[in-house]
Amino acid sequence: MPDVILVTGGTGLVGRGIKWVIENEPEGSRFGKRPGETWIFASSSEADLKDPEQTRKLFQKYKPTHVIHLAALVGGLFKNMKYKLTFLRDNNLINDNVLHTSYETGVKKVISCLSTCVFPDKVTYPLDETKIHLGLPHDSNFGYAHAKRMVDVANHAYKDQFGCNFTSAIPTNVFGPYDNYDLEGAHVIPALVHKCYLAKKNGTPFIVGGTGKPLRQFIYSRDLAKLFIWQLREYDDVEPVILSVGEDEEVSIKDVADAIVKAVDFRGEYSFDTTRADGQFRKPATNKKLLSLIGDFEFTPFQKALDESVQWFLQNYDTARTGVKNST
Known part of the structure; x- marks a missing residue:
């Protein structure tokens, strides 16, 4: 069978x-x-x-x-x-x-x-x-x-x-592709991708919460x-x-944000809001x-995987899970 x-x-x-x-x-x-x-x-x-x-x-x-x-x-x-x-x-x-x-x-x-x-x-x-x-x-x-x-x-x-x-x-x-990009409930990578995309679109600064120092796999x-x-x-x-x-392939949140800035081709102002909590340093x-x-x-490799994910998001923004109701 x-x-x-x-x-x-x-x-x-x-x-x-x-x-x-x-x-x-x-x-x-x-x-x-x-x-x-x-x-x-x-x-x-x-x-x-x-x-x-x-x-x-x-x-x-x-x-x-x-x-x-x-x-x-x-x-x-x-x-x-x-x-x-x-x-x-x-x-x-x-x-x-x-x-x-x-x-x-x-x-x-x-x-x-x-x-x-x-x-x-x-x-x-x-x-x-x-x-x-x-x-x-x-x-x-x-x-x-x-x-x-x-x-x-x-x-x-x-x-x-x-x-x-x-x-x-x-x-x-x-x-990866088909992630949840809704800023209310998204995890760190899709949330930052969406924020960076909006900053580029609106000509506003891209601000990342925390110091960027925590490490994640x-x-x-x-x-x-x-x-x-x-x-x-x-x-x-x-x-x-x-x-x-x-565990030797941990990436800092700053590395993630840098890679996203590159993948989105964001050229505006980009900074970290260190008044925001970092959460656990590493696990x-x-x-x-x-x-x-x-x-x-x-x-x-992380950068290649991130590039593929960002390209998917940019090409599928209208149907991706963004939490944004697109008016037709």
Whole structure:
């Protein structure tokens, strides 16, 4: 029976990355589509995964043999702080429905997407896969973080009780085409890209909040997509895997802003508002486990990945998720 891979949250940043790789890598190659495979990229408009009945109907419709579970209620820092219970409940419902329906319908394998925010707030660096449950997550997003942690707990329970092949991936900061550029809830790269674009368009200064000194690990969505495909095909352990560039590839927010200024070709006034909070200085994660398993893997250089992302944004501004209602 040919494989049917259902990607929940399939029209978001990572889902679009996987779709791009499946359509652009040579068929039959390590990350390309396999002969006879069917890939389904489901969006939230197809089913409300908080509802068990709608989740069942989605699975009945496509009969997946494998699931990459990306669907989640996500938001930026301020949304997470304001709606802790909503983030906890909605994500718990989504995850429980997807995992239980996968178990009930005999899905061979599920990979769920976690986040580095599952890690404890007080922990020794670098982060690695053994440290998830060693303490409380940061208070600012504990609703979301606890819901994501519970996926790891559930994966182990399904394996222990029913022998299910359920596992999870922990990506670092993802960016790329089809990102969320809404300034209210966007993450740092898409937010700065949108701000820089508007500054250029309006002839106003480009001002970046904070000192620009904090360091982050960023992974290009198309690289992450390949790693998800690798994990689906070649990794069969319940323990999660951090999917990330190396800790030696941290980039400062200033480096990010400089690269965006270059990619957007912004020539106006550009400065840092040091009265704004910086957030955590760094939270490096190690990709040693990933590299020990995958062998050879080439990450896209940061500037090239950023250029491709910015070009996509500039070409698709009218349809991108900007939070700006375009009047026609």
